[in-house]
Amino acid sequence: MGTEGKIAIVTGSGSGIGRAVAQKLAAEGIKVVVNDVVKEHGEKTVADIRSSGGEATYIGADISTWDGARTLIDKTVETYGTLDILVNNAGITRDKLIKDMEEKDWDMVLNINLKGAFNCSKFATPVMVEKKYGKIVNLSSRAHLGNPGQANYSSSKAGIIGLTKSMALEFGRFNINVNAVAPGMVATEGLKTIPKYDLVLERALKITPLKRIGQPEDIANLIYFLVSDDSSYITGEVVHITGGRY
Numbered sequence: 001m002g003t004e005g006k007i008a009i010v011t012g013s014g015s016g017i018g019r020a021v022a023q024k025l026a027a028e029g030i031k032v033v034v035n036d037v038v039k040e041h042g043e044k045t046v047a048d049i050r051s052s053g054g055e056a057t058y059i060g061a062d063i064s065t066w067d068g069a070r071t072l073i074d075k076t077v078e079t080y081g082t083l084d085i086l087v088n089n090a091g092i093t094r095d096k097l098i099k100d101m102e103e104k105d106w107d108m109v110l111n112i113n114l115k116g117a118f119n120c121s122k123f124a125t126p127v128m129v130e131k132k133y134g135k136i137v138n139l140s141s142r143a144h145l146g147n148p149g150q151a152n153y154s155s156s157k158a159g160i161i162g163l164t165k166s167m168a169l170e171f172g173r174f175n176i177n178v179n180a181v182a183p184g185m186v187a188t189e190g191l192k193t194i195p196k197y198d199l200v201l202e203r204a205l206k207i208t209p210l211k212r213i214g215q216p217e218d219i220a221n222l223i224y225f226l227v228s229d230d231s232s233y234i235t236g237e238v239v240h241i242t243g244g245r246y
């Protein structure tokens with residue numbers, strides 16, 4: 001699919017979907033920069049990739065800050081000489097009803113989920129523009145449709161769609177594809193932190209036609225397609241991956 005030897009960054013790949021994406025990309029011959037704020041988790045992903053014969057390096061950085069994102073891109077280019085693929089995956093939830101939501105709950109979620117994707121794209125795109133090649137995938141969520149208790153998270157994931165479409169329009173002429181994926185519930189460490197997880201899961205399964213929760217590998221397979229040249233005429237799209245749930 002034209003990806004052998006390409007260089008990718010996957011943010012937040014110490015766990016969950018990001019880890020599965022890093023593993024899938026590495027298995028396809030891509031050199032992967034594993035980024036996470038939790039060093040041990042990032043290093044574990046790297047160790048797993050290397051033990052399977054893949055190439056990966058851990059670069060720690062907090063992508064919610066301008067400096068963190070810039071450092072991540074600069075160190076990637078220092079290490080591998082260029083950058084072809086960026087997967088803006090790092091994300092968190094801080095679920096609360098609006099009546100209980102504090103300013104810090106709003107700021108933290110928006111800063112990591114939405115501003116973090118902007119920050120990394122801001123510093124990655126000049127490298128891609130220069131070489132007239134790039135693939136960017138942003139993690140939205142089915143929650144962009146709105147969820148009670150997720151005003152901050154839903155807003156960040158709806159914002160990701162606006163960011164994706166704006167970037168696709170700005171960077172298309174430089175042969176840079178920018179797409180978003182919008183998963184439903186996926187079995188990850190992050191998902192288990194949401195309040196009333198068991199109840200939320202039970203309700204979701206009732207209205208999911210495929211009658212199962214998503215696995216990180218389901219999302220990784222889709223993202224691999226979107227960063228490969230098999231999807232080179234797709235840009236500005238939001239691909240839902242929800243087991244048929246809307």
Ligand SMILES: NC(=O)c1ccc[n+]([C@@H]2O[C@H](COP(=O)([O-])OP(=O)(O)OC[C@H]3O[C@@H](n4cnc5c(N)ncnc54)[C@H](O)[C@@H]3O)[C@@H](O)[C@H]2O)c1
Binds near residue numbers: 061088089113
């Ligand atoms: N799991 C789901 O059901 C689901 C559904 C839809 C969308 N998503 C989205 O997929 C992405 C991954 O979710 P997940 O469930 O795998 O989460 P997760 O919590 O398992 O993993 C997220 C990783 O991001 C890292 N991270 C957090 N803040 C960071 C920062 N500032 N800089 C760098 N790394 C940071 C965390 O340390 C963690 O390792 C998120 O954007 C999430 O919103 C998840």
